[in-house]
Amino acid sequence: MFDKTYRQRLEADLARWEADGVIAPAAATAIRHALPPLPAAINIAVVVAIVGGLLIAAAFLAFVAAHWTEIARLxxxxxxxxxxxxxxALGAWFAATGRSVLADLCASVGAIIFGAGIALVGQMYHLGEDFAGGMLLWSIxxxxxxxxTGSRGALAVSLVAASIWTCMRIHDAPDVLHLPFVAVWLVAAGLAFAxxxxxxxxxxxLAVLPWxxxxSLRFDFEGAQPSFVLANGAALLFGAGLAIAAAPSPRALCLGTVLSIYGxxxxxxxxVLEVTTVDDIIRLRTATVPAQPPWANLCGVAGVILALVSAAITRRPGEVLAGCAIGLVLVAAPLWPASTAGEPWFAYAALLCAMLCLVVSGMLDDVRPRIVAGWLGIAGVIAGITWAVKGSLLRRSAFLAAAGVVAVLFATALNRMLPRAER
Structure with a gap:
């Protein structure tokens, strides 16, 4: 929260309030002294040093690679x-001298070299060709x-290796839900919280998205629609993020806010994916009837419940609308097969309402990423409806016109209901 942009805005507000007589100069001074110091920024010298270190490391790796076959195993x-x-050693020295960025970089490079060492040992001694197992060892x-070390870069290396590991396990055993990655991810989330x-x-x-x-893609071979399974995952991520952020803890607020943004x-x-894939603009299904596994449905329902629980705790109306947006996206999934005889107008309407709820939710709670997500969703859904392969373009234009009229009427009603200060 106390980043450079916020501090600059606060300083400008304090100066204006002090000039207007809203607060006393002593109060403004007390506020400035109460703020924690800003973290050290990355200056030009540090950036140049990072680039130089990377160039030296790249030169070393290129030299070793050029003479790799000539170098003895040991x-x-x-x-x-x-x-x-x-x-x-360099990372420890940089950390002792207060150069946290360079220390983090050293820990990250060391983690990468550790992965190279795993690959080298496996190659030299012809160990079992379990590449996924090697990625897991690298991640650990x-x-x-x-x-x-507290290195964010090393955590990034660990999560990338873990994502490759779980994707390979899912590819090798598509009939088995790969739950070990969930345990790994929860441990990483706990570290981010700490x-x-x-x-x-x-x-x-970001790490939860590849899993x-x-x-979801592995269910394509069973006749399921991947976008529906993804919808349940997005619902759980969004709802869980809101619920975590509602906890009375700055750590929970930091983690939950970021998770809700990605959700x-x-x-x-x-x-957008539901419109484009179910209407065969991009065909992903191998069967005609979409289905969802029960565990995915439970995840989606849990996301809605968590969003509503968060709204009950924080008393924010925007989070109620966020829960409605989640529910409408999930409701749209069973509406697609129910309209096989014609176009899925109710599903279109549910998705448009969901994205509109997302925009209004972000405006009420003053959360800009949620507003951006809602607008992107509206644009994508409208584009998907307009350029759908199936159905009549004239009927789709009539539907969009009717939806626009309803939105205008809804805006007029809101304008009369809301107080003038909140419009």
Whole structure:
């Protein structure tokens, strides 16, 4: 919250309030002293040093790769081991001198070298060709480095390796739901919560997306519609993020806010995907009747419940509308097969209403990413309806016109109901 942009805006507000006589100069001074110091910014010298270090590391790797076959096995291993020791020592020195960015970079490079060492040992001694297992081992090592050093870069390496691991396991066993990744992800989320780091929260939120996408795509062979399974994942991510952010803890607020942002963006993307895939603009199904596994439905219902629980705790009307947006996207899924004889007008209407609820929710709660997600969703759904392969273009134009009239009438009613200060 106390980033540079916020501090600049607050400083401008304090100066204006003091000039207008709203607050006394002593109060403005007390507010400035109460603020925590800004974290050290990355200056030009640090950026140049990072680039130089990366160039030196790239030159070293290129030299080793050029003479790889000429280097003895033990010497190869010694080089990689020395690389980890050197990066660790440099990272410790940078951390002791207060250069946290460079220390984080060293820990990240060390985690990458550790992965290269796993690959080298497997190649030299012809270990079992379990590439996914190697990725898991790499993820565990990088996570240990992140836990010991607090490196966000090492956490990123760990989550990337874990995502590759789970995608490979899902590909190898498409009939089995790969739940071990969920346990790994929860541990990483707990670490992000303990760190109270927005960067770590972003990494954790991004890491869950490959698992959901790979899991939903594997059901394509069973006749399920991947976008419907993705909708339940987006619902759970959105609702859980809102519920976590409602907890009375700054750490929970940081993690939950980021998760809810990604959940809102995912919900908008899923709404567009439902229109484009079910109407065969992009065909992903191999069967004619879409279906959803029971566990996915439970995740979607849990997302709606968590959003409404969050609204009950925070008393924010925008979160009620967020729960409505989640529910409408989920309701649209069973409406598609119910209209096989014609176009799915009710599903179109549900998705448009869901995205409109998302926009209004973001405006009421003053959450800009939610507003952006809603507008992107509206644009994508309208484009999908307009360019759908099936059905009459004249009927779709009439539907869009009717939806526009309803939206205008709804806006007129809101304008009369809301107080003038909230319009």
């Amino acid at each position: 010497l190869r291993f010694a080089i990689l081991l020395a690389g980890m020791v050197v990066t660790g 090592g990088a996570f240990a480095a992140a836990l010991l 760190w109270n780091s927005r960067a770590a929260a972003h990494l954790v939120a 959901w996408i790979a899991t 809102a963006l995912s919900l908008a993307g899923v709404a």
